[in-house]
Amino acid sequence: MSAKRSNETLDEDKSKKPKLEDPKYILPKPVTTFPATLPDRKKNIEYIVNLLTKKDPSLTTPKLKAIEIEYEIAKKSSNATYKTIFRQEMYKLSKPPKPSPKILSKHEMKVREMKILKEWVIPKEKLIKFGYTMEIPKSEPNEKITRECCRCRTEFRLKQQLEPTTCEFHHGTRQKGKYICCLGDMNSTPCSKTNNHVYLLNTPGEKQALKSFQYTTDIFKTKSEYKVLGIDCEMVYTTEGFELARITAIDYFSSKEVLDIFVKPFGEVVDFNTRYSGIKEINDSFLSWDESMEKLGMVMDSSTILIGHSLESDLDIMRLVHTNVIDTSILFPNRWETGPMRKWSLKDLASKFLSRSIQSGEHDSSEDSLAAIDLVKHFVKKELDRKL
Ligand SMILES: [Zn+2]
Ligand SMILES: [Zn+2]
Incomplete structure (x- = not known):
């Protein structure tokens, strides 16, 4: 009989590990520092239970855990410090855990x-x-024999582009009515001078033609x-x-x-x-x-x-x-x-x-x-x- 029973117990142990269970009643663990009255300590443990289950509803033994946490606080406090330490620990506990910075490989x-x-x-x-x-x-080549200088807006004959002439212009763009090159306005004397007019290919067709x-x-x-x-x-x-x-x-x-x-x-x-x-x-x-x-x-x-x-x-x-x-x-x-x-x-x-x-x-x-x-x-x- 006894041999059989022990076998049964072994089988049970294999299939079911003994599960930790929450106690029916909350009882604070004894400490020698007398930090607070028992009812106060019980109330605080209940508070921790609430906090823990809110954070992780799947927690199976919130009471056991809460009793442990309160015990750690009670152990290190006196009657004068218990409330403060409890508050500090609750603040830490209620904060979400800091995510650990992920370290990524170069790849x-x-x-x-x-x-x-x-x-x-x-x-x-x-x-x-x-x-x-x-x-x-x-392709759309520009068949005109003249071009407009993109700097001074003068119309010039393409064939004469390399012949020296005077092109006066502002080399900067205009912002709020002033040229950023010399801060001159629309009517100011151009600040740059060269010997030739120049032009741009304006349309995609002209670009394609070149x-x-x-x-x-x-x-x-x-x-x-x-x-x-x-x-x-x-x-x-x-x-x-x-x-x-x-x-x-x-x-x-x-x-x-x-x-x-x-x-x-x-x-x-x-x-x-x-x-x-x-x-x-x-x-x-x-x-x-x-x-x-x-x-x-x-x-x-x-x-x-x-x-x-x-x-x-x-x-x-x-x-x-x-x-x-x-x-x-x-x-x-x-x-x-x-x-x-x-x-x-x-x-x-x-x-x-x-x-x-x-x-x-x-x-x-x-x-x-x-x-x-x-x-x-x-x-x-x-x-x-x-x-x-
Ligand atoms: Zn200018
Ligand atoms: Zn010009």
């Missing part, structure tokens, strides 16, 4: 960043609204190791209008420059636009158009996310139709700040969010690229912090 960080960047790629429809060329335009656009899906088919690039172009004025003269690309993740090439324009250079382009001459290091595109195709492919400020002009000047774009002029800071929708200059954004002064001297492609990348990084970091 995990990159995956998370990539996910955000992909979400920020601007939809095609929006790109079209902001002037991006999303389809190869029909050099065809190409879809990056057609020409950049080899997968690149760079998934996100900051890109920036510099242009010069030529007898063919405004042309590509330099491309720089910076890898988003390493901030390293992965491309910096100079491109030979098709027309004869009329003005190097040095103030903005930083270019002073054309030399042997300048690549042909096809060589340049080949080099660009080595660092990017059609799925590469390009980051830049008002990239529509850069893509147009490279005659590229590309859909994966993060444009800092469209995205920031309107995404985070309420207020009238307006385009911010890269200079203003860099100053406001990065406390960085750019474009103080000559324009530098890599400086601009890096500023656009760092702006995106700044906001990606904010987004990551928000999500963690």
Whole structure:
């Protein structure tokens, strides 16, 4: 009999571990410090039970746990300190536990960043609204024998563009009625003077007539190791209008420059636009158009996310139709700040969010690229912090 019973007990032990159960009545554990009366201690234990079950309704033995917690408090308090210590401990207990900061590996960080960047790629429809060329335009050459100077608004004969003349203009834009270059108003004497008039190719058709656009899906088919690039172009004025003269690309993740090439324009250079382009001459290091595109195709492919400020002009000047774009002029800071929708200059954004002064001297492609990348990084970091 006894042998059988012990067997049964063993079987029971195997299937059911003895369960802890809450006592029917709350009884504080004895302490020698006499911190409070028994009824007060009981009341406090009930209070803890409430708190515990509110925090975790699935708790099976809230009374046992509460008795333990109260006991720890009672042990270390005297009659004078019990109330205060109890209140302090209840405050700690009611606060949600601090989340332990997650430590992510470099790879995990990159995956998370990539996910955000992909979400920020601007939809095609929006790109079209902001002037991006999303389809190869029909070639429409400008047959007129004259052009309007984009600086001084003088009409000039195209054939005479290289003959010295006087072009007077303000090189800065106008803000609140004043030119930012010299703070002159509409009627002030222009602060800059050159010997030639210059012009832009204004319509997509005119651009297409000089050099065809190409879809990056057609020409950049080899997968690149760079998934996100900051890109920036510099242009010069030529007898063919405004042309590509330099491309720089910076890898988003390493901030390293992965491309910096100079491109030979098709027309004869009329003005190097040095103030903005930083270019002073054309030399042997300048690549042909096809060589340049080949080099660009080595660092990017059609799925590469390009980051830049008002990239529509850069893509147009490279005659590229590309859909994966993060444009800092469209995205920031309107995404985070309420207020009238307006385009911010890269200079203003860099100053406001990065406390960085750019474009103080000559324009530098890599400086601009890096500023656009760092702006995106700044906001990606904010987004990551928000999500963690
Ligand atoms: Zn001026
Ligand atoms: Zn002019």
